[in-house]
Amino acid sequence: MFAWLAFPAIAMAHEHGHMSEGVTSRGMGKRARPALAVSATIDSKNQLWLAKVENQKILVLHSADNGQHFSSPVAVNAEPENIGAEGENRPKIAVTRNGTLHLTWTLLLPQPYTGEIRYSRSIDGGKTFSAPITLNDDKRLTSHRFDALISDGGDKLAVVWLDGRDRDAAKEKGETFSGVSVYMARSDDGGVSFHANRKLAEHTCECCRTALTWTADGPVALWRNLYGTNTRDFALANPDSGKVRRLADDEWSIDACPHHGGWIATGDNDTLHAVWYTQGKNRQGLFYRRVKGDRMSAPMAFGNPLAQAGHATVAAEGNIVLIAWREFDGQSYGAMTLLSKDGGVIWSEPRRIATTDDAADYPLPLIHNGQMHVVWNTLREGVRVIRLD
Amino acid sequence: MRIFSLILLAYLVAWPASAAELARFDSGSLAKIEARYAGKPFILSMWSVNWCGHCIEELTLLGKLAKTDKHLPLVLVSVDSPEDSVVIQKTLHKLGLAQAEAWVFNDPIPERLRASIDPSWQGDLPRSYLYDKAHQRQAVAGVLNEAKLRSWLKQ
Numbered sequence: 432m433f434a435w436l437a438f439p440a441i442a443m444a445h446e447h448g449h450m451s452e453g454v455t456s457r458g459m460g461k462r463a464r465p466a467l468a469v470s471a472t473i474d475s476k477n478q479l480w481l482a483k484v485e486n487q488k489i490l491v492l493h494s495a496d497n498g499q500h501f502s503s504p505v506a507v508n509a510e511p512e513n514i515g516a517e518g519e520n521r522p523k524i525a526v527t528r529n530g531t532l533h534l535t536w537t538l539l540l541p542q543p544y545t546g547e548i549r550y551s552r553s554i555d556g557g558k559t560f561s562a563p564i565t566l567n568d569d570k571r572l573t574s575h576r577f578d579a580l581i582s583d584g585g586d587k588l589a590v591v592w593l594d595g596r597d598r599d600a601a602k603e604k605g606e607t608f609s610g611v612s613v614y615m616a617r618s619d620d621g622g623v624s625f626h627a628n629r630k631l632a633e634h635t636c637e638c639c640r641t642a643l644t645w646t647a648d649g650p651v652a653l654w655r656n657l658y659g660t661n662t663r664d665f666a667l668a669n670p671d672s673g674k675v676r677r678l679a680d681d682e683w684s685i686d687a688c689p690h691h692g693g694w695i696a697t698g699d700n701d702t703l704h705a706v707w708y709t710q711g712k713n714r715q716g717l718f719y720r721r722v723k724g725d726r727m728s729a730p731m732a733f734g735n736p737l738a739q740a741g742h743a744t745v746a747a748e749g750n751i752v753l754i755a756w757r758e759f760d761g762q763s764y765g766a767m768t769l770l771s772k773d774g775g776v777i778w779s780e781p782r783r784i785a786t787t788d789d790a791a792d793y794p795l796p797l798i799h800n801g802q803m804h805v806v807w808n809t810l811r812e813g814v815r816v817i818r819l820d
Numbered sequence: 821m822r823i824f825s826l827i828l829l830a831y832l833v834a835w836p837a838s839a840a841e842l843a844r845f846d847s848g849s850l851a852k853i854e855a856r857y858a859g860k861p862f863i864l865s866m867w868s869v870n871w872c873g874h875c876i877e878e879l880t881l882l883g884k885l886a887k888t889d890k891h892l893p894l895v896l897v898s899v900d901s902p903e904d905s906v907v908i909q910k911t912l913h914k915l916g917l918a919q920a921e922a923w924v925f926n927d928p929i930p931e932r933l934r935a936s937i938d939p940s941w942q943g944d945l946p947r948s949y950l951y952d953k954a955h956q957r958q959a960v961a962g963v964l965n966e967a968k969l970r971s972w973l974k975q
């Protein structure tokens with residue numbers, strides 16, 4: 432990383448009149464590029480909740496008819512913030528059984544690769560939101576990015592993110608530090624308060640999204656770890672037991688940023704369903720595997736590598752497992768799905784359920800009370816909620 | 821923070837006009853670059869100012885080489901977007917690459933541009949292609965190795 436040095440103050444006085452909407456920077460100004468990355472969840476009354484970003488505000492909307500009609504948007508943050516909402520960055524939304532809404536996001540700061548993890552909640556059904564707070568408690572200007580959020584459905588919350596504090600501290604002492612760290616913030620009172628940040632691991636990949644799911648044994652986190660000097664394979668961790676294990680022996684050794692993370696969901700009997708991307712020595716492309724206790728199924732390849740298949744996410748409920756990812760065929764993006772109704776053993780053929788010819792977010796699978804949907808935000812068509820049979 | 825941003829932005833806006841302009845990279849750009857370098861070797865290197873720390877390592881190396889070799893045949897392509905031009909140019913200047921040929925992705929579908937460079941490239945960065953005289957090219961995933969790059973340049 433590199434730091435912005437102090438700039439001559441004289442530059443400030445006479446040039447700021449030239450600032451226009453065309454000149455943008457992280458941390459201020461409007462991006463001409465729309466923020467397409469959204470999140471969605473479904474509450475106990477079957478309402479679909481959507482979080483999206485417009486003009487540096489997170490907007491929350493809900494729909495009682497599976498996305499055909501949405502409520503008027505309510506802004507979460509009163510003050511505009513540069514919210515990460517493209518690529519591997521997106522605002523996160525979770526809803527509890529009693530209807531409390533929780534949101535986290537990454538505030539991107541002007542200095543390259545720096546940010547803060549932000550949190551807000553609503554206890555009145557999305558009418559109003561609490562003033563955002565910063566969850567990273569180190570007061571350092573460094574990388575706090577790629578947040579993941581999970582609720583147990585009640586008062587427990589877990590948030591994890593990639594954190595540069597240990598790397599920066601090591602560098603200040605003249606030591607080397609590969610990668611960054613994963614930190615976690617927990618709440619046991621529905622987001623009223625958070626415990627002090629806790630480090631889950633050091634030496635992780637710097638710029639892939641993290642993922643969280645909730646099991647009977649508490650939260651489980653997934654991130655792209657650094658094994659050895661630069662092998663960027665995924666780690667699966669249970670913070671409550673302290674157990675951390677490698678998701679797969681992909682052996683992707685590279686001094687690079689894949690910017691391509693994984694996802695996990697919990698199905699029946701606490702079976703974990705994981706999807707990830709690798710270009711490792713042992714396998715290349717998108718993969719799925721089940722994790723039940725100490726047993727893991729063989730990695731199953733999916734997606735068309737010639738169509739840049741990537742950025743898969745997975746949802747699970749009972750024995751239903753739904754994977755969604757995006758492909759590009761040279762002309763159009765396709766939202767792709769794979770479906771299993773027996774807990775991830777037998778899978779449907781891949782389906783291209785929607786397409787678009789312009790910029791697109793990654794498709795997001797949702798399962799609730801046996802109903803399956805894919806939420807896909809695209810520049811041309813807007814947010815589509817596609818029902819699957 | 822906001823004041824700092826204003827200072828930063830004002831400084832960036834005031835950047836001297838001598839810095840090379842960023843060219844907009846579209847799906848026909850690589851063919852034009854290749855035609856311009858016909859019969860000559862060159863390095864095509866992709867990076868991002870928004871999320872790729874390893875790219876800074878690579879650009880630092882390239883900046884070092886450019887300092888001693890004013891005719892380093894280098895083509896830099898940022899996979900960000902034209903809205904990031906100011907911070908891209910600032911970064912290149914800081915790393916001694918203000919005079920390097922620099923492009924920025926200009927397509928709402930970056931996959932289209934990636935496919936025009938290499939359909940098997942999935943977006944990991946940095947990513948480079950070493951073109952020899954006959955334009956047989958060697959893909960390099962990850963940060964370029966200084967020793968290997970120096971020996972390649974001597975060929």
